[in-house]
Amino acid sequence: MSYALPRFLTVIFVLSTLIGGSLSAQRDIVTRELPDLASPSARERAQAAVRLAAIKDDISGDLRVAYKFADNEERMGLLLVAQLRHEDALVDHAAEALGSDDERLVAEAREYLLSLPFDALAPDVSKLDDDHAAAWQEFQDFRIRRDISAVLLEAHLKPGKFFSQFDGLRSFDTARLDRELLAVMRADPVFTEPLNLASAEAIAGDYPPEVMFQAPYRRLTAAAGAFEPALLYQRKMEGGETIDRAVREVGEGSYLAAQEVLVGLRAAAVRALADSPATADLRDDLNETYDALLTAVPPPPLARVIDLDQLRVELELTLARFGDRSLLDARIESLRSQIDRVQQAKANVNMQVASRPDLIAQNEIAHLMLRAGDIEGAEKEWADAVTSTREMLREVDGRNRTSLSSYLAAVFYNLACAQSLQGKVSKALVSLKEAVRYGYKDFGWMLEDGDLYQVRETASFSEWFEDTAPPAVADRLGDRP
Numbered sequence: 001m002s003y004a005l006p007r008f009l010t011v012i013f014v015l016s017t018l019i020g021g022s023l024s025a026q027r028d029i030v031t032r033e034l035p036d037l038a039s040p041s042a043r044e045r046a047q048a049a050v051r052l053a054a055i056k057d058d059i060s061g062d063l064r065v066a067y068k069f070a071d072n073e074e075r076m077g078l079l080l081v082a083q084l085r086h087e088d089a090l091v092d093h094a095a096e097a098l099g100s101d102d103e104r105l106v107a108e109a110r111e112y113l114l115s116l117p118f119d120a121l122a123p124d125v126s127k128l129d130d131d132h133a134a135a136w137q138e139f140q141d142f143r144i145r146r147d148i149s150a151v152l153l154e155a156h157l158k159p160g161k162f163f164s165q166f167d168g169l170r171s172f173d174t175a176r177l178d179r180e181l182l183a184v185m186r187a188d189p190v191f192t193e194p195l196n197l198a199s200a201e202a203i204a205g206d207y208p209p210e211v212m213f214q215a216p217y218r219r220l221t222a223a224a225g226a227f228e229p230a231l232l233y234q235r236k237m238e239g240g241e242t243i244d245r246a247v248r249e250v251g252e253g254s255y256l257a258a259q260e261v262l263v264g265l266r267a268a269a270v271r272a273l274a275d276s277p278a279t280a281d282l283r284d285d286l287n288e289t290y291d292a293l294l295t296a297v298p299p300p301p302l303a304r305v306i307d308l309d310q311l312r313v314e315l316e317l318t319l320a321r322f323g324d325r326s327l328l329d330a331r332i333e334s335l336r337s338q339i340d341r342v343q344q345a346k347a348n349v350n351m352q353v354a355s356r357p358d359l360i361a362q363n364e365i366a367h368l369m370l371r372a373g374d375i376e377g378a379e380k381e382w383a384d385a386v387t388s389t390r391e392m393l394r395e396v397d398g399r400n401r402t403s404l405s406s407y408l409a410a411v412f413y414n415l416a417c418a419q420s421l422q423g424k425v426s427k428a429l430v431s432l433k434e435a436v437r438y439g440y441k442d443f444g445w446m447l448e449d450g451d452l453y454q455v456r457e458t459a460s461f462s463e464w465f466e467d468t469a470p471p472a473v474a475d476r477l478g479d480r481p
Contacts, residue, residue: 029051029052029055029059029062030052030059030062030063030065030066030078031062031066033048033051033052034066034070034074034077034078036048036077037049037052037073037074037076037077037078037080037081038071038073038074038076038077045077045080048077049077049080049081049084050084052081052085053081053084053085060087060089061089063078063081063082063089063090064089064090064093066078067090067093068093072100072102072104072105075093075097075105075108076104076105076108078090079093079094079097079108079109079111079112080108080112082112083111083112083115086115086116088116088120088121090112091113091116091120091121091122091123092123092124092127094109094112094113094123095109095113095123095125095128095132095136095139096123096127096128096132097109098110098113098132098135098136098138098139099128099129099131099132099134099135099136110139113139113143114143114146118143118144118147118169118172119172121140121143123136142193142194144169144176144180145180145190145191145194146194146197146198147169148166148169148177148180148181148184148194149184149191149194149195149197149198149199149265150198150201150202151166151272152184152265152268152269152272153195153198153199153202153220153265154202155264155265155268155271156216156220156261156264156265156268157202157207157211157216157217157220158211158445158448166272166275170275170276174276174277174278175278177276178273178276178278178281178282181269181270181272181273182269182273182282182285184265184266184269185266185269185270185273185285185289186235186289187230187231187234187235187262187266188231188235189228189231189232189235191227191231192227192228192231195227195231195262195265196224196225196227196228199220199223199224199225199227199261200224200225202220203217203220203221203224208444208476211444219257219260219261220257220261222253222254222257222258223254223257223258223260223261223262224254225250225254226250226251226254226255226257226258227258227262228246228250229243229246229247229250229255229258230255230258230259230261230262231262232246233259233302234259234262234263234266234306237296237298256301256302256305257305259302259305259306260305260306260307263305263306263307263308263310263311264307264310266311267310267311267313267314268314270286270311270314270315270318271314271317271318273286273318274317274318274321274322279322279323282322283319283322283324286315286318286319286322287319289315290312290315290316290319290327293308293311293312293315296308313331313368315327316328316331317368317371317372320372320373321372321373325372328368328372331368332365332368332369335361335362335364335365336361336365338357338358338361339357339358339361339362342356342357342358343358359385359389359407362381362384362385363382363385363407363410363411363414365381366378366381366382366385366414366418367414369381370414370417370418370421370451375418375421375422376422378414378418379415379418379419379422382411382412382414382415382418383415385411386408386411386412386415389404389407389408389411390408392404393405393408405438405439406438406439408438409435409436409437409438409439409440410435410440412431412432412434412435412438412440413431413432413435413440415431416428416429416431416432416435416452416455417449417451417452418451419431419455420451420452420453420454420455421451421454423454425454425455425457425458425460425461426460428452428454428455429455429458429460429461429464432446432452432455432461432464433464436468443465443468443469443470443473443474444473444476446465446469447473447476447477462477465477
């Protein structure tokens with residue numbers, strides 16, 4: 001079943017600018033507006049909803065009383081009013097409406113309940129009969145999965161900003177959260193509609209231009225609504241008629257974009273599992289998935305969009321955080337071997353970073369250490385990379401110098417992250433300044449990156465950022481999380 005986004009919100013907010021004037025807040029105003037809330041005219045319904053939504057007094061009780069005696073048309077309008085007022089006055093009624101025979105009322109109840117914060121969804125289910133309780137449980141399952149999908153999509157749009165987003169859900173039911181994250185990791189098709197809805201909501205979100213013009217946002221825009229065939233394929237890593245039919249419905253381009261986004265979401269789910277206290281229970285599930293990935297080889301053109309190594313790396317990191325470093329250590333050892341081979345053939349190696357697998361490998365080793373919790377080790381790797389790259393800079397000129405400078409800017413930024421995570425805020429700020437001196441320009445990301453949280457809290461960072469960042473970005477300094 002598909003769940004439509006709110007139908008009247010756009011027209012309502014346009015109409016609200018035309019209504020104006022002070023509104024009467026008498027206690028019977030909700031009852032007086034009921035006929036217009038159920039009017040055949042969309043304009044009259046919208047005007048009535050706006051008038052009620054604009055009342056400053058508390059009308060929660062009035063909404064509940066009116067709902068009790070209203071017909072289904074009027075109840076739909078009352079649910080819309082509660083949604084516009086962002087209040088949970090009708091949660092119990094909406095939960096009951098989910099089991100209604102009127103599909104329009106069911107849809108309105110869903111939209112209202114989806115608009116509320118998760119912790120506001122606490123209806124008295126003891127008053128529901130078995131059928132209505134089952135409908136509520138089905139919705140709650142969908143809502144949890146939509147919320148999880150939204151957080152994972154945020155990780156896709158803002159890689160690296162993974163800073164306690166699941167705390168609310170984990171405090172609600174950590175075992176349930178783990179089960180759902182495992183389902184994402186395994187590409188369970190139960191996440192089809194939650195992902196489709198969350199992706200549509202993410203695309204409509206208020207993101208700064210630097211996010212909307214980047215590749216992750218463009219890929220998500222192309223992938224929205226196409227997660228069904230992507231999930232079906234990645235679930236077993238094999239095609240079939242059902243998948244072919246779904247691909248024809250969404251289009252080949254959207255399907256490929258959804259495949260690329262989905263593998264990233266699966267990796268993010270594994271990353272989120274690293275915060276679970278149930279390490280012993282999860283270890284076998286992670287190893288089982290890892291073993292299955294070892295033999296999975298997508299055919300062209302899927303091979304270029306399904307980056308399974310991204311997922312394997314996250315599994316290695318999470319297992320390392322759970323105490324099993326064998327797979328991660330093997331990867332790091334392989335990367336160090338690459339560095340040794342390049343060092344032995346140094347005289348024949350171009351200084352362009354793209355032609356220097358040793359530079360790429362050293363940066364990757366540091367990232368892996370950071371993600372595995374060895375922050376000191378990551379800091380040392382990046383500090384060594386700074387020293388060696390500066391030595392190279394003294395030996396080259398032209399395009400090679402430009403390439404190495406760009407690499408050095410990234411290394412200094414990463415070094416700042418490692419230092420900030422350890423509370424070395426003075427050193428972190430020096431590293432950020434060096435990153436900018438060598439060409440780092442993503443000031444917007446500096447305000448988002450969770451790794452820089454501690455250095456961002458200092459007055460020295462604020463003063464430097466206001467003087468250095470472009471004015472449009474510096475103005476957002478006061479809005480940082």
